[in-house]
Amino acid sequence: MQTMKSIAINPDRLLDNLYELRKFGQYKTGVVRQVYSRADMDSRRWLWEQMVQAGLDARIDGIGNVIGYSGKSLPTLLLGSHTDSQPVGGWLDGSYGVICALEICRALAENPDTAHMSVDIAAWADEQNTYHDFLGCQGFLGLLPPQVINTAIRNDGHRLEDALLAAGLDGISEQFLPDRYLGYLGIHIEQGPRLDIAQKTVGVVNQIAGCREFSVSFFGQSNHAGSTPMAMRHDAGLAMMEFVSVLNRRYHQQATRQSVWTIGEVQLDPGAACVIPGKAVMTLQLRDPSEKQLERMEQVLWQMSRVMHKGLKVDIQVEKTINTPPVQLDGKVQEVLCQAAEQHCPQRWQVMSSGAIHNVALFSRFMPSGLLFVPSIGGVSHSVDEDTSEEDLITGCQVMADAAAELISLAS
């Protein structure tokens, strides 16, 4: 294996920029920076300035994407992530990828050997699905149905249209030029515990799990909790919980090591302590990198819903609400990422799948794409406790920088 060029990134600048970005909407050690909030828009303007200072032709487009275009000659590598947060989020989720992109752009420009390399960088809007899943990069990639801008709403009913208006945005996004790009690279915290437990510094993602989501409803009969004997009840809540208990057992029997299933939302109706629930609704999310395994797990759900309603004395209705297929990432890009990882943290990296969906999955439909992970301490994410050691943050950026330069060299 030939040795790659090592790019001189500036670790202090990388960390300083990360801490500076955290100040926008900082809450304890995390951030409250939901898309289009004041803190979010302030952070976008700050980022725009950083891009301009880095010599890019930078724009905040009409849906809030901050994109910095290189003026150098093609082919261009696109590096991106996001800076918007969960309602209460961690400081690295997305932000780390954006600041790495900025650092790599600067480092390449500062090195005479690489100053000619063309890199665009971007922070996509609403990656956290506040109004719409991957709103920003879907807009950029031309994947966004036009009605979304006028119809999307936040959980609490707030309209995307109004949020854009308040943020001074016109709803029209930049569109990408496919011929411009040789590929797309991202880096992200793992948001899970595998690297941390394995004491690895870098993960090279080979595939992104597919996700199928279902809304499962149980229809019973609401009634007084005191005066209705157990034998005469049609308790939708209890039925749901018994159903989940069996489903959980079945899934444990047939799960691969990468299968996960989650019931994140549950609602009982009418939801009063002294009333037997007449209706219960839950969301069920299935994730696995194998389409076949997802299909097997889905079939268990359908089969159980057809069989168990009688014993549980309720009607069961299943509706599929999300069906995102698994994605295999580009082999050549992976190879370069592995090589860079081996150079900077020999034997402390691994190839792994991603359980979370990332914007890389969308870009991979249009160009060779790759994704790196750095460890999340304790596997914690979507929490103010989310963290990664400074050493790992620096190594991750270094691996990505070298891989970026190598990919541009190879394509030139």
Added chain:
Amino acid sequence: MQTMKSIAINPDRLLDNLYELRKFGQYKTGVVRQVYSRADMDSRRWLWEQMVQAGLDARIDGIGNVIGYSGKSLPTLLLGSHTDSQPVGGWLDGSYGVICALEICRALAENPDTAHMSVDIAAWADEQNTYHDFLGCQGFLGLLPPQVINTAIRNDGHRLEDALLAAGLDGISEQFLPDRYLGYLGIHIEQGPRLDIAQKTVGVVNQIAGCREFSVSFFGQSNHAGSTPMAMRHDAGLAMMEFVSVLNRRYHQQATRQSVWTIGEVQLDPGAACVIPGKAVMTLQLRDPSEKQLERMEQVLWQMSRVMHKGLKVDIQVEKTINTPPVQLDGKVQEVLCQAAEQHCPQRWQVMSSGAIHNVALFSRFMPSGLLFVPSIGGVSHSVDEDTSEEDLITGCQVMADAAAELISLAS
């Protein structure tokens, strides 16, 4: 058994009044008449007029109780129920008891043989626990802690203080004179299916089940639903559902025919489809007419919470929020009610316990008290579908009227 005097009630007036009362807040065949709402206050003023026309000294007190005092010589029998509804309620829940009381008061006055008999009637405020459990009759009985008026809030945060102010009420209730009353009688729809299934017309209640309510909390670790492997999860929601499944099995094994248990409220935190619940909270209500059985069921809960947290990989916290002991109703009053029932619907009545708590349980601490049930068709209540045949409504009132007259005769 000696034959009782039969009181000539007016069935058409009884039904007309019931239908007229339904018009206040009518929704489909039920009512939306939560306490202190406009419809509720309108219905109280209407009821006050009916009482005045029936010759009573009627008042709407400072917490909304509508009370009609008889001017006749002691001893007095008190008849009461409530007219406020669940958020969406049935037309007979409470209202039937109030209109029966009104009809009996009129019927006794119209009959020269019984015109001397002294009957007070009342519609107690907030029997449906919109702001506070049994607010109205607790106030009347002097059981209400004084701070309740200033601190009680509705589920949505609306303050009792503000509701009273808006309704023009000063928060000060009438207080009962213990020496005035020989006893208390109520009649209510069963709100359960037992009479309907047994094809009985009347139930004479001998005991009211006790109720213990618990808030059970499960503390896990919130995390990303995609990137956290199953083996590393501390899923509070799944733990709750597995816990309930085992609890349900244990309770089925040790239940008496009258034991019921209900999980009416459940909350997952943060409650998003793609986030593993870090916290889950549920209410558990246990009811049984036997204190011993309630204690056994409670112990199972404590025991399970101490044993299962390890396997479920969560912390479990149990808090007892309600502890209402079972109530045995007065034997002599029961005897009179049984005799009246046998006279008007021979063999179509039964002695039974009440799973629901009724204000009779509170009055029984101060005076001999009795409670009659009429069937709920299909056992349905707290729903616009709640109904009872007109024939049963009339017979129930007739049984209560005869028993009332007999109780007053016996005490004179």
